[in-house]
Amino acid sequence: MTKKLxxxxxxxxxxxxxxxxxxxxxxxxxxxxxxxxxTMMLMRIVEExxxxxxxxxxxAGKTTFRHETFKEYKGGRQKTPPELSEQxxxxxxxxxxxxxxxxxxxxxxADDIIGTLSAQAEQEGLDxxxxxxxxxxxxxxxxxxxxxxxxxxxxEVDSYTPAFIDEKYGITPEQIVDMKGLMGDxxxxxxxxxxxxxxxxxxxxxxxxTVEQLLESIDQVSGKKLKEKLEEHKExxxxxxxxxxxxxxxxxxxxxxxxxxxxxxNEKLAALFKxxxxxxxxxxxxxxxxxxxxxxxxxxxxxxxxxREEMLTTHSALIVELFDENYHHxxxxxxxIANETxxxxxxxxxxxxxxxxxxxxxxxxxxxxxxxxxxSAVSLKWKGxxxxxVYHDVMIASYIINPSDSNDDLAxxxxxxxxxxxxxDEAVYGKGAKRKVPEQDIxxxxxxxKALAAYHLENQLTDELxxxxxxxLFEDLEMPLSLVLGDMEHQGVKIDMNRLNTMGTEIxxxxxxxxxxxxxxxxxxxxxxxxxxxxxxxxxxxxxxxxKKTKTGYSTSADVLxxxxxxxxxxxxxxxxxxxxxxxxxxxxxxKKVVYxxxxxxxxxxxxxxxxxxxxxxxxxxxxNIPIRLEEGKKIRQAFVPSQQDWVIFAADYSQIELRVxxxxxxxxxxxEAFQNDLDIHTKTAxxxxxxxxxxxxxxxxxxxxxxxxxxVYGISDYGLSQSLGITRKExxxxxxxxxxxxxxxxxxxxxxxxxxxxxxYVTTLLQRRRYLPEITSRNFNLRSFAExxxxxxxxxxxxxxxxxxxxxxxxxxxxxxxxxxxLLLQVHDxxxxxxxxEEIETLKKLVPxxxxxxxxxxxxxxxxxxxxxxxxDAK
DNA sequence: CCTAACACGC
DNA sequence: GACGTACGTGTTAGGA
Numbered sequence: 046m047t048k049k050l051x052x053x054x055x056x057x058x059x060x061x062x063x064x065x066x067x068x069x070x071x072x073x074x075x076x077x078x079x080x081x082x083x084t085m086m087l088m089r090i091v092e093e094x095x096x097x098x099x100x101x102x103x104x105a106g107k108t109t110f111r112h113e114t115f116k117e118y119k120g121g122r123q124k125t126p127p128e129l130s131e132q133x134x135x136x137x138x139x140x141x142x143x144x145x146x147x148x149x150x151x152x153x154x155a156d157d158i159i160g161t162l163s164a165q166a167e168q169e170g171l172d173x174x175x176x177x178x179x180x181x182x183x184x185x186x187x188x189x190x191x192x193x194x195x196x197x198x199x200x201e202v203d204s205y206t207p208a209f210i211d212e213k214y215g216i217t218p219e220q221i222v223d224m225k226g227l228m229g230d231x232x233x234x235x236x237x238x239x240x241x242x243x244x245x246x247x248x249x250x251x252x253x254x255t256v257e258q259l260l261e262s263i264d265q266v267s268g269k270k271l272k273e274k275l276e277e278h279k280e281x282x283x284x285x286x287x288x289x290x291x292x293x294x295x296x297x298x299x300x301x302x303x304x305x306x307x308x309x310x311n312e313k314l315a316a317l318f319k320x321x322x323x324x325x326x327x328x329x330x331x332x333x334x335x336x337x338x339x340x341x342x343x344x345x346x347x348x349x350x351x352x353r354e355e356m357l358t359t360h361s362a363l364i365v366e367l368f369d370e371n372y373h374h375x376x377x378x379x380x381x382i383a384n385e386t387x388x389x390x391x392x393x394x395x396x397x398x399x400x401x402x403x404x405x406x407x408x409x410x411x412x413x414x415x416x417x418x419x420x421s422a423v424s425l426k427w428k429g430x431x432x433x434x435v436y437h438d439v440m441i442a443s444y445i446i447n448p449s450d451s452n453d454d455l456a457x458x459x460x461x462x463x464x465x466x467x468x469x470d471e472a473v474y475g476k477g478a479k480r481k482v483p484e485q486d487i488x489x490x491x492x493x494x495k496a497l498a499a500y501h502l503e504n505q506l507t508d509e510l511x512x513x514x515x516x517x518l519f520e521d522l523e524m525p526l527s528l529v530l531g532d533m534e535h536q537g538v539k540i541d542m543n544r545l546n547t548m549g550t551e552i553x554x555x556x557x558x559x560x561x562x563x564x565x566x567x568x569x570x571x572x573x574x575x576x577x578x579x580x581x582x583x584x585x586x587x588x589x590x591x592x593k594k595t596k597t598g599y600s601t602s603a604d605v606l607x608x609x610x611x612x613x614x615x616x617x618x619x620x621x622x623x624x625x626x627x628x629x630x631x632x633x634x635x636x637k638k639v640v641y642x643x644x645x646x647x648x649x650x651x652x653x654x655x656x657x658x659x660x661x662x663x664x665x666x667x668x669x670n671i672p673i674r675l676e677e678g679k680k681i682r683q684a685f686v687p688s689q690q691d692w693v694i695f696a697a698d699y700s701q702i703e704l705r706v707x708x709x710x711x712x713x714x715x716x717x718e719a720f721q722n723d724l725d726i727h728t729k730t731a732x733x734x735x736x737x738x739x740x741x742x743x744x745x746x747x748x749x750x751x752x753x754x755x756x757x758v759y760g761i762s763d764y765g766l767s768q769s770l771g772i773t774r775k776e777x778x779x780x781x782x783x784x785x786x787x788x789x790x791x792x793x794x795x796x797x798x799x800x801x802x803x804x805x806x807y808v809t810t811l812l813q814r815r816r817y818l819p820e821i822t823s824r825n826f827n828l829r830s831f832a833e834x835x836x837x838x839x840x841x842x843x844x845x846x847x848x849x850x851x852x853x854x855x856x857x858x859x860x861x862x863x864x865x866x867x868x869l870l871l872q873v874h875d876x877x878x879x880x881x882x883x884e885e886i887e888t889l890k891k892l893v894p895x896x897x898x899x900x901x902x903x904x905x906x907x908x909x910x911x912x913x914x915x916x917x918x919d920a921k
Numbered sequence: 922c923c924t925a926a927c928a929c930g931c
Numbered sequence: 932g933a934c935g936t937a938c939g940t941g942t943t944a945g946g947a
Contacts (some may be wrong), residue, residue: 477922575944576926595926602927627928630942656938660931667940670930678929703931759931759937768936827934838937842931874931 050166050301051096052159053176055103055147058086059136061178061195063129068822071322075806076822079132080321082199084139086176088326089200091143091309094174099306100299101140102155110152111288118288120234124620127804128822135321136481142313146304153295156181160291163190166301176202181225181233184291186218187208216250225284227486237285238278245271256286268384286423321461344466346388346493346868348485352399358384362414362500363406364420365432366492368474368482369667372424373534374641378482379489381496388497390489397428407702409433414503416440416495417457418524419531419653439499441523444654445515449817452654456818459498462505467491467498473855515813516845522812523653526850529857529869530651530661536868537646538668539688540636541916548680549633555854559622568614573622576601584766585901587613604768624675632672632681646688651872658839659814659846662875671917685917687880695867695886697893697911698876701726702845703758709903710840713790720905727751733787734780753784757791760838762830795837802836810843811901812851848907849875852900859896863888878917886913 062082069078090096092488101538111118140147162661163173163185173190173558175182182192186205193202203209210218229237241249249266253259259266260279266272275282308778317536318327349356361648364381380391380402396402405411405713406425411434415421420439425432444452451457456469473491474480510516513898567586571578580599583589589609593600601622610616639647652662663669687694699705708716719729731742731750749770756766765776785792799821802808807817816839853872858866867881867889877897881889894909901907914920 056936230940346943572944574927574942577944597925600926623928627942631929631940635941651938658938662939667930670940671926672929674930756937764934764936825934826932829937830934834937841935876931 047096047170047172049094049172049174049306050098050100051090051094051174051176051306052100052163053086053090053099053134054155054159054175054179054182055101056155056379057178058083058176058195058199059129059133062086062199063126063132065195065197068128069826071320071359075135075321076128076132076159076321077135078137079129080139081326083136084318084323084326086199087145088141090174090176091306096174096306097172098301098304099145099167100158100304101145102158103147103152103154105149105151108152109154110292111154115235115284115288115780117234122232122234127204131804131806132799138317140316140400140514142317143309144307146299148297148299150295150297153292153297155291157295158611160185160293161295161297162299162304164293169301171301175916179232181221181230181289181291183210184218184221186221189196198599200893209608214247216247219522220254222286222290222777223250223254223256223259225289226282227259229285230289230625233288235285235288236281238274238282240271240274254823256282259497263876290509316463323660326501344388344490344494344497346390346490348388348489349391349395352391352395352402354401356384356386356389357405357411358386359400359411360384360414361690362496362503363412363421364416364492364496364499365424366488367420367424367494371650372420374427375424377424379492381489381492381494381499383493383496388493390493392485397430399552404428407431407433412436413500414439416499419527419534419651421532423526423535425881426531433554437503437507438524438527439502439506440654442502442510442519445519445523445814446506446509447815447817448654448657448659454701455495459495464498464501467494495500513815514815515815518813518893522847522854524849525854527653529853530653532857533871534650535871536869536870537641537644537648537688539686540640540647541643541684541686542637542640542643544684545633545637547686549629549637552629552633555624556625556629559618559625563615563618563622566613566618573619574626579619583609583613583615587615589613609764614909625675628672628678628681632678636666636681636684649871657816657835659810659843659850661846661872663871675866680918682918684918686915689880689882692880692882693886693913693915694920695881695889695913696917697880697897698880699845699849699897700905700908700910702848702875703841704754705903705905706811706844706848707757707791707794707841708905710844711788711791711794711905713788713794716788716790717905723906723908727754730754730784730787734783747879750779757784758838758841760834760842762834798840799833802832807837808839810840810847812844812847814843814847816843848897849877849897852897853877855896855900856893857898859892863892878920881891881913889913 059079065081066078068076069081071077077237116451128638137147138150150158159175159182163175166173167187168396171183173193175185175190180194183205185728186192186207188207192205194205196203202210207218212218216224222658225235227238227241227249228243229235249259253262260282263272264273266275312728315327361382365377366379366381367375369375377393379393380396381391382391391402408431414437415435416439418435422432439455439458440452443450443458450461454469456467459467468491510519533545560573562639563573567582571582573579577598579601583601584591584599591599592605592608606616636647641648647666649663649668650665652664655662672681685694690722690857705720715733719726727747727750728739728742730753731746732739734750735746752766752770763774763781766780767774770777798808802806802818803820806819807815809815818832820828820835821836823829849872853869856869856877863886865888867876867879869879871878879889890911895910897909898907912920
């Protein structure tokens, strides 16, 4: 069989694929459409053409020898979109995985490489197929050379043979350059003869065959105008033909025999497809994601009845398996261990009675990889066991690499990295009412598989962290933070139950009263807590004007009710009822439900791996949203008390941390100066935005400036600002515009960060926390706008989160170093809450602000305010 | 058992 | 100019 050489015009195909396909991205926000299209094309070629030899040629750089002839060659071209540029490294990886040679040569275009190699191949008797999106290549067509030009999409092509060219244009392949010489080529900025298009060029060539012959016999051309043009632009025609002519003797170092194609590397290709998220192509490969790490399938493990010293090594993966979702006081049901000696399941009783195991688990020198270090440590701490030596938490690593992945289930992370043998906890235990511990062998296998996955994932995740320059963030910030958080959760916060009960009774009575009043005003009884029923009463029975609708009916939200306040007496009653009802159900009853009876404490759980910005969240109970704004709600804080007699609650909060971070990141002169002089930032903003002196700033101006600052910090839109200020969207837009004019450094930052995010697909904080924003290149205005605001906001909020996390670690260290009894209890985004013996108050007054303010050095000082008192309420 | 609507904090 | 608009957690109602 005749050998076949396939030559691919790499740049051309990449461009075609990019523009033919929607802008796909993978889970990390990297665009993949061009790579995908390229892959489809390669698959088709390999399948249909069965090439014995294969090469992809690329353009080398901006200038080629053609620029010496005509410096405007390819002038006026649009810059390659960054969304495409970022894909070229993957295309190269793709070709390497396919074991396909790629080649580029300085000063020459891909066309010349293809032309030269096809000439060689023809001589050696090979069949040649050229693949491109560029019809220039048609000049290479011969009896042995076919050129495929992409038609629509990427896999549909027209195959040009000499016969097809004759049929389509009525000329020979050699005459293609003459055609280009006459008609030019706008995409390459080849001029051609003005006034001559395809039709005229073809007509002239049928008669005169070549540009040269034509120019020698211009007098025979019919048409006066045309004659003149040809005469006038002789030089241009000659030059254009030269530009369009592919150079078939380029000094390339590759020979046909160097580019033989032996087939692709299955493993490499599968790994790349996995990385890019080409799951459908994985199937096509005859590969499944699961098979990447198939050594996993026949895992051996042992259920331990008596712990042996030699199975507990200094580098082990450890799974502490709990049944309860809440790990405080949860039952440990077993331990999974994987290391170089084997895989083991140790039932809880066996482990907890084993001296060998207990000393290993508390040995700092025995290094452990875990999944969810805090959960493991806290659950053991409740049993009086100190988990030590944890140096890698797979959950945290995965969160750092990409916070948008669901990191709370090891199975998900494992699967994403190619280990599909791990089952999700939900699949093993069931959910809801059906949740139960399975048979021991099923449990054991599940736990051991998790351990084994963690054992294998460590290296992979570490590599990724290092590649992203996030290892420091992982090792020095989040890992130590998990220990600090675990201690805080375990310590808990004491609740004054009497206070809570008294408040509950009082609020209950007031609710009864308001309820009666509402029924009287409505003229009927109904469930005030039901928005549906309330809507009927307000908008049908009482006929109040409908301001807003939700998708299920009338909106009865607070902002709607406020607008109806002067229309009917019932409105203010309902608002008050809602306010008290919220206090009662969430903060009195809700809190009481989670107080531990023996100690009267609440033990929240901080989720360290959830938010997209790097903030923490808090659950069961959520202690980050205890009321403070309204006086009635704030009183709830009277129930949060120190755990010991003669202790106090000590609270310290950062003043304007986000805006200070903004001043630093944006490097805005005016903002930096304002903070260096410790000005009231909202007043200062009002002065700049409204162009007034300090004593001319009215309280209304300050309020509006404050809302704008709020908007900057939280990344709200003009619509959001208009809502919070009760003004039109247009006016809100003006405010934002004026703000940005007033702070040009901020404006520049906003523009830069969006550009940066579009280019890289993610934004980072000062400490290298990442957030991927795949939608920033979306054609959907909403999605794109949202991503843009996120790009502006995340570095600000995320850096603030970085700072307080660092402060927490330092704080814990200092308290220990100084031998203080004071305990860190809570973190509420920009504040830290402690409990402290009275004797230590004076020490804390100095120590806490010092540590917090020095957590990270910025171009502006960080400022911390503090207060203390007998309850959280009094620490104001 | 899930979703929608609402409200609390930063 | 439309589009539907910070992130979390928890409660209640109401329909599958």
